[in-house]
Amino acid sequence: MPGQRYIRLFTEPPKRNCNWEKVEKDVEDALRQNVQKVQQTMGARDGQGKRESIYLGDVEASLTPRNIRDGAHLSFLETPVGIAALVLKKYPLVGNRAFVDAPWQKCRDFLLRGVEVTMEDDRNFGEDDDGCEVLYGRAGFLYALLFLRNFVCQKDGGGDGGKLDEDIKSCRELLSDATLQKVVHSIIRRGRNGAKTYRFEFGTAKSPPLIWAWHTKRYLGGAHGAAGILQMLLSCPFSIISSYMPEIVQTIDWLVCVQDRVGNWSTRAPDLNQSTSGENDLVQWCHGAPAMLILLSTILRMSVTPGVTTGMTEKQQERFVVSLQRGCAHVYMRGLLRKGVGLCHGVAGSVYALLAASGILDEASHTSSNDAPDSTTPKPPQERFAPYFTQAAHLAHQATFAGSLTGKGEMKTPDHPWSLYEGMAGMCCAWQEILYRLKHRDRSFLCSGMPGYDDLGRLVH
Numbered sequence: 001m002p003g004q005r006y007i008r009l010f011t012e013p014p015k016r017n018c019n020w021e022k023v024e025k026d027v028e029d030a031l032r033q034n035v036q037k038v039q040q041t042m043g044a045r046d047g048q049g050k051r052e053s054i055y056l057g058d059v060e061a062s063l064t065p066r067n068i069r070d071g072a073h074l075s076f077l078e079t080p081v082g083i084a085a086l087v088l089k090k091y092p093l094v095g096n097r098a099f100v101d102a103p104w105q106k107c108r109d110f111l112l113r114g115v116e117v118t119m120e121d122d123r124n125f126g127e128d129d130d131g132c133e134v135l136y137g138r139a140g141f142l143y144a145l146l147f148l149r150n151f152v153c154q155k156d157g158g159g160d161g162g163k164l165d166e167d168i169k170s171c172r173e174l175l176s177d178a179t180l181q182k183v184v185h186s187i188i189r190r191g192r193n194g195a196k197t198y199r200f201e202f203g204t205a206k207s208p209p210l211i212w213a214w215h216t217k218r219y220l221g222g223a224h225g226a227a228g229i230l231q232m233l234l235s236c237p238f239s240i241i242s243s244y245m246p247e248i249v250q251t252i253d254w255l256v257c258v259q260d261r262v263g264n265w266s267t268r269a270p271d272l273n274q275s276t277s278g279e280n281d282l283v284q285w286c287h288g289a290p291a292m293l294i295l296l297s298t299i300l301r302m303s304v305t306p307g308v309t310t311g312m313t314e315k316q317q318e319r320f321v322v323s324l325q326r327g328c329a330h331v332y333m334r335g336l337l338r339k340g341v342g343l344c345h346g347v348a349g350s351v352y353a354l355l356a357a358s359g360i361l362d363e364a365s366h367t368s369s370n371d372a373p374d375s376t377t378p379k380p381p382q383e384r385f386a387p388y389f390t391q392a393a394h395l396a397h398q399a400t401f402a403g404s405l406t407g408k409g410e411m412k413t414p415d416h417p418w419s420l421y422e423g424m425a426g427m428c429c430a431w432q433e434i435l436y437r438l439k440h441r442d443r444s445f446l447c448s449g450m451p452g453y454d455d456l457g458r459l460v461h
């Protein structure tokens with residue numbers, strides 16, 4: 001029963017000035033209280049064993065290169081690569097030379113070994129299409145490289161030819177176009193191979209040019225599937241992906257074609273020999289519509305970005321917009337998830353999906369909503385908030401009731417209730433994003449800001 005997975009929205013969306021004031025105050029209060037609680041749990045054991053990842057939010061990484069298994073276990077979110085990237089970002093770049101000798105070099109060597117392992121895997125490449133997803137694999141490694149690239153490449157070590165110069169130079173090589181190109185090509189190559197197998201298995205031309213598997217299953221969502229992998233490819237500098245754009249756009253078009261009749265996506269690529277619609281009642285970032293909304297918003301934004309030629313046709317663009325609108329309606333109505341408030345399969349993931357769409361769809365609807373006829377009283381400025389941002393803010397506000405919903409048994413407590421991807425830390429990020437946009441409404445946003453996934457536009461600019 002789809003109704004079992006989400007809680008019906010129990011307040012009206014904010015419209016009037018006083019509604020928006022209440023949303024802002026409630027979100028601010030919830031953020032203040034819960035950030036404190038998240039901070040209190042940092043480093044604490046919760047009976048679940050070690051948590052060496054960004055996903056579950058504890059920092060006790062095993063940064064020895066021998067701990068790298070293969071190219072399929074190198075992600076930012078779920079492996080020590082993420083911790084290494086955070087350490088590399090933070091220390092030498094603020095000129096702390098004392099730090100250079102120990103942890104920083106260890107982290108750099110860890111990532112260098114990651115690149116080597118990816119290349120070794122490719123040399124032994126067979127008929128493989130596995131290990132490219134975001135949560136553990138190559139697309140997650142690509143995110144780590146992109147995350148670091150803009151911090152490291154802008155720094156210098158003083159120019160005196162000293163040790164810091166040398167170390168930063170070695171980092172630049174790690175994060176060079178050439179390295180990114182290798183990882184991107186590895187992902188594309190496996191996607192082409194996966195598509196070949198898919199076509200072979202189902203004997204039809206109605207298949208995408210790129211598709212990947214994870215543990216032999218062809219997932220479509222953000223965590224393990226095509227949406228997440230394509231998102232990371234599109235996050236690369238355009239010169240690196242330009243030659244692959246026809247395949248990327250066609251694959252997105254295929255994803256749009258397999259959207260189900262209610263506006264969601266199935267967890268896996270459909271069996272083309274079956275006539276079933278493959279409908280899915282999971283509407284969460286890891287499986288279902290939210291990651292697709294972020295992907296569609298990204299490609300649509302790229303299509304109006306100067307210097308970027310996506311090759312998307314007018315018809316495709318229209319299809320993508322309609323698909324995005326249908327997906328948004330579904331995510332808004334089913335976004336208050338019973339699984340909790342985290343990014344992966346909780347409310348925060350729904351909020352970021354609507355924020356991504358807001359950057360595209362609200363742009364178009366902004367003028368008409370402002371020009372709508374109204375009463376004789378002057379329109380308060382808060383009514384200028386456009387519909388998709390309003391939906392995102394409404395969901396974020398509903399999440400401020402998470403404590404009472406959990407107390408009543410309507411919302412479940414995740415295994416790691418304070419973590420970034422399962423728990424409250426992710427919701428705190430989403431609340432902060434909502435508050436930021438309430439205060440900076442005239443800014444255009446280059447990404448949704450979802451940490452570890454769709455925040456590179458924020459980091460770059």
Ligand SMILES: [Zn+2]
Nearest residue numbers: 286287344345
């Ligand atoms: Zn999940």
